Amino acid sequence: MSPMWWQTGTIYQIYPRSFQDSNGDGIGDLEGIRQRLDYLAWLGVDAIWISPVYPSPMHDFGYDVTDYCGIDPIFGSLESFDRLIEEAHQKQLKIILDFVPNHTSIEHPWFKASRRSRADPKRDWYIWRDAAPDGGPPNNWISNFGGSTWAWDAGSGQYYYHAYLAEQPDLNWRTPDVRAAMHEVLRFWLRRGVDGFRVDVIWHLMKDAAFRDNPRNPDWTTDAPEIDRLLQTYSTDQPEVHEVIAGMRLVLEEFDGQVLIGEIYLPVERLVTYYGTNLMGAHLPFNFQLLNAAWTAPHIAELIVRYEGALPQGGWPNWVLSNHDRPRIAARVGPAQARVAAMLLLTLRGTPTLYYGDELGIGHVEIAPDRIRDPWAKREPGLGVGRDPSRTPMQWDASAFAGFSTHEPWLPLTPDYEARNVAVMSKDKTSILCLIRSLLHYRRGHAPLSQGGWHLLSRESDILAYERRNGDDRIVVVLNFTADPQAWSGPLSTKARIALSTYGDRRGDFVGPAVSLRPNEGLLIEQA
Ligand code: NOJ
Ligand code: CA
Numbered sequence: 001m002s003p004m005w006w007q008t009g010t011i012y013q014i015y016p017r018s019f020q021d022s023n024g025d026g027i028g029d030l031e032g033i034r035q036r037l038d039y040l041a042w043l044g045v046d047a048i049w050i051s052p053v054y055p056s057p058m059h060d061f062g063y064d065v066t067d068y069c070g071i072d073p074i075f076g077s078l079e080s081f082d083r084l085i086e087e088a089h090q091k092q093l094k095i096i097l098d099f100v101p102n103h104t105s106i107e108h109p110w111f112k113a114s115r116r117s118r119a120d121p122k123r124d125w126y127i128w129r130d131a132a133p134d135g136g137p138p139n140n141w142i143s144n145f146g147g148s149t150w151a152w153d154a155g156s157g158q159y160y161y162h163a164y165l166a167e168q169p170d171l172n173w174r175t176p177d178v179r180a181a182m183h184e185v186l187r188f189w190l191r192r193g194v195d196g197f198r199v200d201v202i203w204h205l206m207k208d209a210a211f212r213d214n215p216r217n218p219d220w221t222t223d224a225p226e227i228d229r230l231l232q233t234y235s236t237d238q239p240e241v242h243e244v245i246a247g248m249r250l251v252l253e254e255f256d257g258q259v260l261i262g263e264i265y266l267p268v269e270r271l272v273t274y275y276g277t278n279l280m281g282a283h284l285p286f287n288f289q290l291l292n293a294a295w296t297a298p299h300i301a302e303l304i305v306r307y308e309g310a311l312p313q314g315g316w317p318n319w320v321l322s323n324h325d326r327p328r329i330a331a332r333v334g335p336a337q338a339r340v341a342a343m344l345l346l347t348l349r350g351t352p353t354l355y356y357g358d359e360l361g362i363g364h365v366e367i368a369p370d371r372i373r374d375p376w377a378k379r380e381p382g383l384g385v386g387r388d389p390s391r392t393p394m395q396w397d398a399s400a401f402a403g404f405s406t407h408e409p410w411l412p413l414t415p416d417y418e419a420r421n422v423a424v425m426s427k428d429k430t431s432i433l434c435l436i437r438s439l440l441h442y443r444r445g446h447a448p449l450s451q452g453g454w455h456l457l458s459r460e461s462d463i464l465a466y467e468r469r470n471g472d473d474r475i476v477v478v479l480n481f482t483a484d485p486q487a488w489s490g491p492l493s494t495k496a497r498i499a500l501s502t503y504g505d506r507r508g509d510f511v512g513p514a515v516s517l518r519p520n521e522g523l524l525i526e527q528a
Contacts, residue, residue, distance in 0.1 A: 003450075003451050004257075004259075004283075005046060005047070005094060005195075006047065006094075006196065006259040006283060006284065006351060007316050007350075007351060007450075007451065008046075008444075008450040008451055009045075009046025009047055009094070009351065010044070010045045010046050010047070010346070010351070010352050010353075010354060010440055010443070011045070011046070011047045011048075011049055011096065011261075011351060011352070011353040011354070012040060012043070012045035012047065012048050012049070012353075012354050012355075012356065013048075013049045013051070013323060013324070013353055013354070013355045013356060014033060014048050014049070014050050014051065014356050015028075015051050015324045015356060015391050016028050016029065016030065016033065016050050016051055016052075016053050016062075016075055017061060017062075017074075017391070017410060018356070018357075018391055018392060018393045018394060018404075018409075018410075018411065019032055019033055019036065019356060019393075019394050020032025020033060020035055020036050020394065020396070020404060021393075021404055021405035021406075021407070021409070022035060024405060024406040024407045025074075025405075025407060026405050026407040026408055026409045026410050027074055027405075027409075027410050028075075028393070028394075028404070028405075029074065029075045029076050029080075030053060030071065030075050030076035030080040030081055030084050031076055031080050031083075031084075033048070033050065033084060034080070034083060034084045034087055034088075036396075037084075037087055037088055037091050037093060038091070039422065040091075040093060041091045041092070041093060042437070043359065043436070043437055043440060044437055044440030044441045044444060045093070045354065045440060046092075046093065046094060046444075047093065047094035047095070047096055047195060047196075047259075048088065048093060048094070048095055048096065049096040049097075049098065049198045049261070049353070050095065050096070050097060050098065051098050051324060052065065052098045052100055052200075053071050053072060053075040053076070053081070053098075054066070054067060054068060054070060054071065054072060054100075055067040055070045055071070055072045055073075056072055056105055057105055057106075057107055057167070058072075058074075059105070059106075059165055059167040059168070059375060060164060060165055060167070060168060060375055061373075061374075062098075063100055063103075063164070063168065063200060064103070064104070064105035064106070064165065064167055064168045065100050065104055065105055065108065066104070066105045066107045066108045066109075067108070068100075068182075068185040068188075069185060069188045069189075081192070082192065082193075085192065085193045085194065086193075089193070094195035094196070095193075095194050095195055096194070096195060096196045096197060096198055096259065096261065097189055097194050097196075097197050097198070098197070098198050098200060099185070099186065099197040099198065099199045099200065100200040101171065101173075101182050101199065101200070101202075101205065101248075102163065102170055102171065102200060102201045102202075102204045102205055103162065103163065103164060103168040103169055103170045103171060104168070104169060104171060105167060105168065106166070106167040106168070106169055107167075110122055110125050110126075110171075110181075111125075111126060111169050113125075114126045114128075114160075114169075115153050115155060115156055115160070116155075116156070117156055118156055118157075118158070124172055124175045124177075125171060125172055125175055125177065125178050126160055126161070126169050126170065126171060126172055127160060127161035127169075127170050127171075127172050127207070128153075128156075128158045128159070128160055128161075129150070129158060129159050129160075129161070129211065130158055130159075131152075131158070131159060137149075137150035137159055138150060138159055138211060139211050139212070139213050139214075140213045140214060140230065141161075141211075141213075141214055141230070141234075141235050142214075142226055142227050142229060142230055143162060143163060143164060143165070143227065144163055144164050144225075144227050144376075145164055145165055145227075145375060145376045145379050145380065146225065146226040146227065146376075146379045146380045147226070147379070149161055149162055149163055149235070150162075151166040151169075161207070163201070163204055163235070165375055170204075170207075173205045173206055173244050174206070174209075174240075179244070179247060182248075183247065183248070183251045186248060186251045186252070187251060187254070190251075190252070190254075190255045190258060194258065195258050195259065196252075196258040196259030196260060196261065196283075197248075197252075197258070197259075197260060197261065198261040198262075198263065198286075199245075199248070199260065199261065199262050199263060199282070200263055201263055202241070202245060202262035202263055202264060202274070202282065203236050203237045203241065203262070203263075203264045203265070203266060203274070204235075204236050205241050205244050205245075206238040206240040206241040206244060207234065207235055207236075207238060208234035208235070208238060209240075210234075211234070212233075212234045213234070214230035214231055214232060214233050214234055214235055215230065215231050215233055216229070216230060216231070217229060217230055217231045223383065224383070225380055225383055225385055226380065237266060237270060242273070242274075242276055242277065242281060245260075245262065245274065245276060245281045245282060246276055246277070246280045246281060248260060249276070249280050249281065249282075250280075259283050259284065260281075260282045260283050260284075261282060261283065261284045261285075261286060261318075262274050262281070262282035262284070262285045262286060263286050264282075264285050264286055264288075265288055268289065268303075268306055268307055268310045269310060271285050271287065271310075272285065272310045272311055272312060272315065275311075275312050275315040279312065279314055279315060283316065284316065284318045284351055285318075286318065286320055286353070287307060287317065287318050287319055287320060287350070288320050288323075288326075289303050289307065290303075290319060290320065290321050290341075290344075290345070291320065291321075291322070291323070291326045292326075295332070295333045295337060295481065296461075296481055297459055297460065297461065297462055297463055297464040297479070297481045298459050298460075298461060300344070300464055300481075301456060301459035301464050302459070304348065304454070304456070304466075305456060308349070308454060316350060316351065317348070317349055317350025317351070318350045318351040318352070318353065319345055319348050319350055319351070319352050319353070320352075320353045320355075321341055321342075321345045321352075321353070321354070321355065321358065322355035322358050322390065323353075323355055323390075324355070324387060324390055324391055325387055325390070326387075326390065327364065327389065327390060328355070328357070328358060328362055328363060328364070328389075328390050329341050329342075329355075329358055330358070330361045330362060330363040330364075331363045331364035331389065331390075334363075335361050335363065335432075336483065336519070336520035337481070337520055338358070338361050338363075338432065339361075339432055339435055339502040339520065339522065340479050340480065340481065340502060340520055340521075340522045342358070342359075342432065342435060342436050342439060342502075343435075343439060343477065343479060343500075343502055343522035343524065344464075344477075344479060344522070346436070346439040346440060346443050346449075347439070347443070347449055347466075347468065347475075347477045347524065348454065349452070349453065349454035349468070354436070355390075356394055357392070357394055357395075358436075359432065359433050359436040359437075360394075360395060360420050360421065360422070360425060360432065360433055361420065361432040361433075362392065362395070362414055362420065363414075364389050365388075365389045365392045365411075365412060365413075365414050366389070366412075367386065367388045367389055367411070367412065368412075371388070371411065371412060372386060372388060373388055373410065373411065374386045374387045374388045374391075388411055391411055392409075392411045392412060392413060392414065393405070393409045393410075393411060393413055394422075395413060395414065395417045395420055395421040395422070396421055396422050396423060397421050397422065397423035397424075398417070398418040398419075398421060398423065398424060401413070402417045402421055403421070403422075403423070429504050430503065430504040430505075431504075434504060435500075435502055435504060438500055438504075439500065439524075442499065442500060442524065446473070446475060447470040447471075447473060448468040448469055448470040448473045448474060448475045449468050449475060451470060452468045452469050452470035452473070452475075453468065453469050453470070454466060454467075454468060455467045455468075455469065457476065457490050457491065458478075458488065458490060460488070462480065462481055462482045462484070462486055463478060463479065463480055463481065463486055463488050463517070464478075464479045464481060465477065465478045465479070465488060465490055467527075474526075474527035475499070475524060475525065475526055475527065476490065476492060476496070476524075476525040476526075476527060477522070477523070477524055477525070478490070478515055478517065478522065478523045478525065479522040479523075480517040480518070480519065480520060480521045480522065482519065482520070483519045483520055484519055485516065485517065485518055485519060486516075486517045487514050487515065487516050487517070488514065488515045488517065489513055489514045489515070490515070492511060492512075492513065492515065492525065492527065493527050493528050494510075494512075494513070495510070495528030496510070496511050496525050496526065496527050496528060497509065497510055497511065497525065497526050497528065498511060498523055498524070498525055498526075499524045499525065499526045500523070500524040501521060501522070501523050501524075502520070502521055502522040502523075503518065503521060506523070511523075511525055
């Protein structure tokens with residue numbers, strides 16, 4: 001069977017507020033994305049996942065939805081969406097939407113009805129509970145953004161549950177009408193031509209039926225976010241969730257088997273259960289292990305081996321290096337290792353997800369206190385949990401506001417944006433942008449990388465080496481995780497040649513029996 005596009009292709013995540021502004025309000029929009037489709041085709045990605053663009057009061061920047069079947073005027077309209085999807089498809093680019101089924105906005109008409117009275121037909125669409133005997137919240141659960149997960153509604157005299165902000169009440173997925181309504185939402189977008197969904201916090205959808213208290217986390221320290229004070233034993237990852245996901249999957253199967261991606265932060269052994277019974281769960285349960293991994297060759301080798309070993313038969317792997325919720329890769333490992341990381345991401349087995357701006361090597365962007373926008377950063381200041389540094393505008397050229405907008409952008413640019421932008425870096429063959437573009441095109445043209453097997457060759461203390469093989473075609477990847485020169489002797493043929501170095505040179509060089517690596521160098525080697 002030939003592989004699906006979402007297996008061989010690369011996904012590119014766009015945070016729509018920050019990609020391209022088309023109307024001069026300092027906020028990115030759908031028309032802006034449309035204008036940049038040629039860039040994405042040039043870069044060599046296959047699909048774009050767009051973070052939420054639905055109508056929203058933006059308490060959590062779109063992850064608080066008031067209408068699942070609309071587009072917020074900040075981002076455009078259904079017409080601009082249709083135009084985007086049509087042009088993307090003309091350019092062979094797929095569009096993946098962000099589906100946010102765990103919670104709505106507090107302003108969603110469903111919630112407004114639900115809170116009106118205990119007798120309202122929509123009361124059970126959300127999670128309402130009586131106060132504890134002392135008048136306090138029904139249990140000890142903690143919101144992901146700090147504080148109790150329960151908000152008191154004086155009007156109807158009960159608490160409602162919110163895993164995130166109080167402005168984001170959780171839907172009750174035990175209510176059949178909720179499932180039916182949300183399935184209709186999926187069909188609405190599938191009929192409009194979307195190629196799949198990334199499902200927000202999919203492991204949260206079902207909570208313990210008895211709402212038992214979560215146990216304490218013995219490892220919590222006061223410098224960690226409050227959510228980590230408890231283990232999420234009863235609030236997430238409940239067995240019933242798999243049936244809910246299978247229900248979504250069946251809706252997709254009514255169409256052409258569009259891709260279902262699940263956002264899941266769980267240990268590998270739990271994560272892989274989200275492929276579902278008979279693989280009828282998520283096609284791609286997002287694999288976030290690289291987001292927090294200690295950046296050493298033995299550790300990365302170990303996690304790849306464990307992940308490969310944990311995958312169910314037929315389950316397709318995937319890898320994520322950065323996203324809009326975590327520090328960017330270059331902020332975590334520095335600019336030199338960010339290139340090694342890019343080679344790792346784009347040569348592992350499974351679908352890679354690349355985060356916009358990482359191709360420019362954007363690192364940590366300092367956000368002045370008066371420019372902080374992230375609600376989590378505002379609620380838990382001083383812990384470094386703020387997500388604004390990873391959401392700054394894409395940098396297109398050296399003009400004012402980096403070609404992102406004609407107006408001061410909603411978040412700052414990097415101080416070095418005049419050099420760190422697409423126009424400048426696309427002309428520099430040694431830039432990380434050209435490296436990532438070369439990797440993407442190489443991956444697309446070489447079946448060992450896009451669909452071949454993975455085999456560990458070395459996990460010496462400083463070097464990670466592995467082989468990708470498809471039939472007789474073999475490609476070896478050697479990554480130097482240190483800032484020192486290294487030598488590596490591996491099972492290379494005498495005719496083995498370098499196809500790509502993270503430095504952008506050495507192409508076509510024979511490597512000989514011992515490969516020499518410069519500091520922070522990664523090499524892609526073709527076995528002959
Ligand atoms: C996960 C999203 O990625 C994050 O940005 C958001 O704040 C929460 N889910 C709540 O929807
Ligand atoms: Ca705009």
